[in-house]
Amino acid sequence: METSVPDFTLEIERPLTLAKSQEVALLRKAVEANPLSVTLRAKLAMLLFIQDQFDDAIALYTQLMAEAPRAEWATMLAECHISRETPEDDRAAEQFARQATETATDPQARAQTLATLGKALTRQGRRDEARVVLNAALEANPAEVNAYKRLATLDLDEGATAETLLTADRLINQGVSHARLLVARALALARLGRIEEARDAIGLEHFLHRQMLSPPAGWADIAALNADVRAELERHPDLRFDRYGTASSKTWRVDEPAFASSVAIPALQILIRQAVLDHVARLDMQDSIWTRGRPTGGILHNWCVLTDAEGYEEWHVHQSGWMSGVYYVEVPPAVASYNGREGCIAFGLPESLIGEENARTYGETLVRPEPGLLMLFPSHAYHRTFAHGSEGRRICLAFDIQPA
Numbered sequence: 001m002e003t004s005v006p007d008f009t010l011e012i013e014r015p016l017t018l019a020k021s022q023e024v025a026l027l028r029k030a031v032e033a034n035p036l037s038v039t040l041r042a043k044l045a046m047l048l049f050i051q052d053q054f055d056d057a058i059a060l061y062t063q064l065m066a067e068a069p070r071a072e073w074a075t076m077l078a079e080c081h082i083s084r085e086t087p088e089d090d091r092a093a094e095q096f097a098r099q100a101t102e103t104a105t106d107p108q109a110r111a112q113t114l115a116t117l118g119k120a121l122t123r124q125g126r127r128d129e130a131r132v133v134l135n136a137a138l139e140a141n142p143a144e145v146n147a148y149k150r151l152a153t154l155d156l157d158e159g160a161t162a163e164t165l166l167t168a169d170r171l172i173n174q175g176v177s178h179a180r181l182l183v184a185r186a187l188a189l190a191r192l193g194r195i196e197e198a199r200d201a202i203g204l205e206h207f208l209h210r211q212m213l214s215p216p217a218g219w220a221d222i223a224a225l226n227a228d229v230r231a232e233l234e235r236h237p238d239l240r241f242d243r244y245g246t247a248s249s250k251t252w253r254v255d256e257p258a259f260a261s262s263v264a265i266p267a268l269q270i271l272i273r274q275a276v277l278d279h280v281a282r283l284d285m286q287d288s289i290w291t292r293g294r295p296t297g298g299i300l301h302n303w304c305v306l307t308d309a310e311g312y313e314e315w316h317v318h319q320s321g322w323m324s325g326v327y328y329v330e331v332p333p334a335v336a337s338y339n340g341r342e343g344c345i346a347f348g349l350p351e352s353l354i355g356e357e358n359a360r361t362y363g364e365t366l367v368r369p370e371p372g373l374l375m376l377f378p379s380h381a382y383h384r385t386f387a388h389g390s391e392g393r394r395i396c397l398a399f400d401i402q403p404a
Helices: 020-033 038-050 054-067 071-084 087-103 107-123 127-140 145-157 161-173 179-191 195-202 222-234 264-283 333-337 356-362
Strands: 009-012 209-212 248-254 297-313 323-330 345-347 365-367 373-378 383-385 394-403
Touching: 009 264, 020 038, 038 054, 038 071, 054 071, 071 087, 071 107, 087 107, 107 127, 107 145, 127 145, 145 161, 145 179, 161 179, 179 195, 179 356, 195 356, 222 264, 222 297, 222 323, 222 394, 264 297, 264 323, 264 373, 264 394
Parallel strands: 009 297
Antiparallel strands: 209 373, 248 297, 297 383, 297 394, 323 373, 323 394, 345 365, 345 383
């Protein structure tokens, strides 16, 4: 008896009414005027963390913890200290994560705090202790992404490849599905020399989608739309260089490009949304571990990456998404004339994770970008980009389809 596939709905992330940098400035003034407000200080602390202002975030969270300790604030203190990347901060992160673990009562919150503690222990080289903690996190919440990612990394680093595969299959059989789980399974298969199975686990041959977008009403051609999108991006107040914690190197980024007053970016988002809906409708006719994990509803979350001559993206996956994609707003003219990798995006598996020979056997899928090109692919597909080394900028709108 056939079971029907539930319809897929996709919402576009709500546009900003205020830039994050502007919101931080206003919240600072609000806290100065209302220094005892817990709500204002907690909101400001989180925004400061998002803006990579870790010292100021630590100061605020420390105040809040001194007044009324909470597990979420202790966890954020741990994350702030980890982000400063010093041995002293790693030790401080451990203490705050332990404090959070002791006070967290909800299983999901406890799993999150244990995942943070596992990271702090790993950074100190205490890998056996980290393994115990990360396994406890998965017992509390088998779907805890960060705990699984860190445990799989430990297993792969230590050569426990078969164990990585067994753990991945066990969680999948429990109904867990996320990008880190699916890619760890593929990595384990590749390290075991089971290259064809690894390719099938990623599914790029079947699921990489490419199309050229047509302009919406109000723009004569796609070049006109791209010009307006570029103008909105380059005057965005939150445009900043080398965002912490991303795969980007020597790049400019805008984390949330659309304002309520934007025109071109929302028009582009609508085009992308329709392309995703059309692609998902085709995917519903194909069966795989990835398609079986398709959420019934998604949120289109996007950001922008602007790269000058030396900018590039390191190998990465999008752990928060089910499907991911990229749309090229602008590509330097020289990229079209290159014969090599300059300016291209590549899909494959990192040799640092599966070994040089396995990576070579697995191979790379190289795509040369051009303005107006949209690509969709599974969020668990490893990819990277290469510096274009020329005048001009490569500008893309990247996005994840996150479960709603």
